Amino acid sequence: MYVAVKGGEAAIDNAHRLLADRRRGDRSVPALTLDQIAGQLALGVDRVMSEGSLYDRRLAALAIKQARGDLIEAIFLVRAYRTTLPRFGYSEPIDTGEMLIERRISACFKDLPGGQLLGPTFDYTHRLFDPDLEGDPEIEAGERREPSAEPTTRIAAILGGEGLIEEDIDLPEQAAPGDINHTPVEFPMARAMRLQSLSRGDEGFLLALGYSTQRGYARSHPFTGEIRIGEVEVEFFVPELGFAVPLGRVQVTECQMVNQFKGSAKAPPQFTRGYGLVFGQSERKAMAMSLCDRALRAEELGEDIVAPPQDQEFVLSHCDNVQATGFVEHLKLPHYVDFQAELGLVRTMRAEYAARESVTQPDMQEAAE
Template sequence: MYVAVKGGEAAIDNAHRLLADRRRGDRSVPTLGLDQIAEQFALSVDRVMSEGSLYDRRLAALAIKQARGDLIEAIFLVRAYRTTLPRFGHSEPVDTGAMQVERRISACFKDLPGGQLLGPTFDYTHRLLDDELDGDPAVEPGALRDGAAEPATQIADILGGEGLIEEDPLAPGEPGDINQTPMEFPLSRAMRLQSLSRGDEGFLLALGYSTQRGYARSHPFVGEIRIGEVEVEVFVPELGFAVPVGRVQLTECQMVNQFKGSAKTPPQFTRGYGLVFGQSERKAMAMSLCDRALRAEELGEDIVAPPQDQEFVISHCDNVQATGFVEHLKLPHYVDFQAELGLVRTMRAEYEATRNEDVEIREAAE
């Protein structure tokens, strides 16, 4: 039970006004428009869409502006809005093999069919601050935006043609829905992938890094990373076939791992998979590393590290849940603390009394 604070409502109203004032900042500086955020802070928008589980660039930009650039708060806002939306159907599985690729690289094959397509990336830039960005950079509108005209063959299909990689381990049928189904462990791989896809990038990155440092059986290669747009289709019963309803940008990562095989399975490569909204390849890579680690029991490997423990990973990867649990500590806990304070005072008094008795016994013995 919390103790009511006199004048609390007025203080909260004032806090809201102060927040709005700080959000606006210096009035001599032009305010940011949502189109500016969506276009010029695109990677932040992509993260908010991915971890907010809602593909809408304008709403993600609005959330970033409202949250003053705090991406986890923006993700929370998008998630909250998402819960108000009606669910009237579901799309067909997207075909990433038919993706109109903007970026596509492989660390396994240099001369892969379709070629390496570097696309927009920080990979080859110098990590030096660029003063020329303090203004409009000299780039022609729409310059260098053309991607591959044709879909590119997936690396897993090339390895699969030689029987060197396992079949796609995703079970057929309904994948389940973490938003509609209570979470009970063990989860199916499809539901784990859903959770990882909207999991916190930093948390998954740390876990993925740990697998490379020996905290799981992992010797990964980036089979392929591809970024591009795919068509989304919805099956219409009245028509008897699926119709396209739009396009979304996705980042897909296929991680290839060594596997020595077992009594029933020959030596081959196994898969780790990552798929997220927008251009978020660091998140997709971390997701694929975690996905492979979480398949330890399925592949007959010993579970020896946190990234292989699905309850540990899935229960802690959601930054909205984590934020709520951590930040609730800011709420009034006056009654709880007074109870703890009384307990510590009592224990301290008992400790001092016992200590004094011991001192008197030693003095008497001397």
């Protein structure tokens, strides 16, 4: 039972003022600007956009500043704002094959068509503190390479040419993929809607689940087929015009995992796919998403469901950090009546226990004599 709380407005106002004071920090230090956050804390901004399910770098930067760097609180702010926005329709499916690629790697083929593009990554850095960053060092700008606009062959297409990997599922042209914002959750959930949930799911939760699949808590032996980071064009079909018009470009990270499959009565031995796509540069999240996507396809592929990452209800009901935060943090709200009821029950049980002990102790003493 939740209890209505009266009064306390002055205390709450003071808490808000104290929060604002702590957010500002030392007044002798210049305040952070949104441009600084968006430009220098870009990976945090990308995560907030992805899990907040709203692509707007400035709003994500504002949310991070308001939340004092608490990314889950910032995601909550973005998600709440998103619910106030009008919906005009759905964009056309993006074509990641036409991506302006900034980074592209594969763990399957060294000499893949189009080459490996390392891009900005921590992969090859030493995990050592850089004391030069304590100040504001002038970074020597390297030769800037424009993102590649040339279509590059996918690893899946190379394997598909030999029939070694399952084919992409071709949806009917008018088929609607579903929308988790408009459709009540029902299990089993279609893959398109599962991917929507995973795309805005909590990175840490999905990372732990993805890791567990590699430790034996699902039948998984993955290879990173391809990771792409770059910009894609977003288009919107305007019925009055009869054609789609471009709205702009967004940065996304796409991951295709390649997994073994022993085959079945309907399909020969081949590789299967796990897929991840998120806003911004967030390949760890995209990789974890693709591992979980593959694990959740267990029933579809005729595999036994033996581990949590293969259980749709477990994964999809718990991966949303906004929902999880609300349910966990509601425990901070007043539960006075509930606790008093529990306290009375425990006191009654202890009294009954003491009464039983007072009866059985003399009997035990007599038996001993």
